[in-house]
Amino acid sequence: MSYTPVAADVAKLRNQTGAGMMDCKKALVEAEGDFEKAVDILRKKGQKVAANRADRESTEGAVIARVNEDNTLGAIISLNCETDFVAKNEAFIELAYELAEMAIFAATKEELLATDFHGITVAEKLVEQTGVIGEKIEIGSFERIQGDFLGAYIHAGNKIAAITSLSAKVDGADEAAKAVSMQVAAMNPIALDENAVSQETIDRELEIERHKLTEEGKPANIIDNILKGKMQRFYKDNTLVHQDFIKDGSISVADYVKSVNGDLKVTGFVRVSL
Template sequence: MSYSPAAADVAKLRNQTGAGMMDCKKALTEAEGDFDKAVDILRKKGQKVAANRADRESTEGAVIARVNEDNTMGVVISLNCETDFVGKNEAFVELAFELAEQAIVYSNKEEFLASDFHGMTVAEKLIEQTGVIGEKIEIGAFERLEGPFVGAYIHAGNKIAALTALSAKVEGADEAAKSVSMQAAAMNPIALDETKVSQETIDKELEIERHKLTEEGKPANIIENILKGKMQRFYKDNTLVHQDFIKDSSMSVADYVKSINGDLKVTGFVRVSLS
């Protein structure tokens, strides 16, 4: 007579691995009730599926931002999959939140992937879930931010998330950091301010604008002065602290933060998007 696992054991294996009921039942049957062996069977299935789907694009998923208890450090990760259907799945999103919570204490993606996650490494968990879901599952982005006060924002649908670091932990810092993170998520600035814009980006923008002005027939002796104004506008539109504040366009983001506290400044931000 072939072994038939008890329903309680099937449920226990499913709770630990997230695998489907039938997959758990088959694994326990093959393992003849040996729980650890059944887990290995499910992992091997995941490895096989992962190998078969290694060349697939995993551009969907969930982007999650979390901060530590004293708001001095935050992390944004993306848990990537192949389809939007899986990316919106409740269990998938819950896993993304749980992984992001664990990621807070690690300084880079490699350390995070090697860390213990319920008796297996995070990397092993991703392979296991690849087998369970049948899609390529991986950690895409891993971004950290530290500061005197760090706040987070996750856009509805979990496709974009951002972190903002402020210069001090003051009254109103929580709302300010969230609002500026929302700004970063919505407006996608290229840098914190003009000093953080890469020279490559500046040179490219100057080249484009200089070409336009030359084509318009502007005299060479005034083009450089016009370019200064063009670059100021570029910084205003594309750097976080100089952008118009989305909740009140009469002020810049820097002015908004100062309205919370006269000495408060934005010291950094991180933005991750699936698109």
């Protein structure tokens, strides 16, 4: 006698897996009512879908930043999908938040993927969701940061997020860290300060500016002095602490942080965008 699943079992399976009603019903029929077996059937379907979609681009998604309770560890991940429609789905965003919370305590993306997620690994959950949603779902970017005091900012739409590290936990640090993280999200600095800019980047900028000055006919004996000024401008525009503060262009980011507390400094940042 063939098994016919009752509506309550179908609904229960759908709630647990997120799969469609018909897929859940078929899985229960195939499993002859064995709930755990039906879950495995759906996951296997997800694995097949994931394999079929391995060459698909997952360029949409949600970028989420989270910090731990004492503001000393933080992580940003991008949970990627294929369409903006899925990226705006409430369940998808909730999953991204949950994974970002887990990422705080994972040293690498590989460690995060191997982490337990309600009885399966994160990697297996992503395969499962690929089957449920019908789009390639994967963790794209993974950034982690540690510091004396961290603050996070997620831009509206979940496409950009940043975390900033400050040198101490002081009055006003929470607001300051969020404000500087907003700066990082908006202005996309290449480094914390001039000392953190790679020599490769410096050499490239010098070469470009030297070529332009030579083409303009500037005398060789003054080019080096002009280049010093050009590089100072480059550092001001592109390094976080020297950038004009977006909420008050009359001061730098470093000056803003110092205004919160005379000894406070920005010590690091991470940023992820889609």
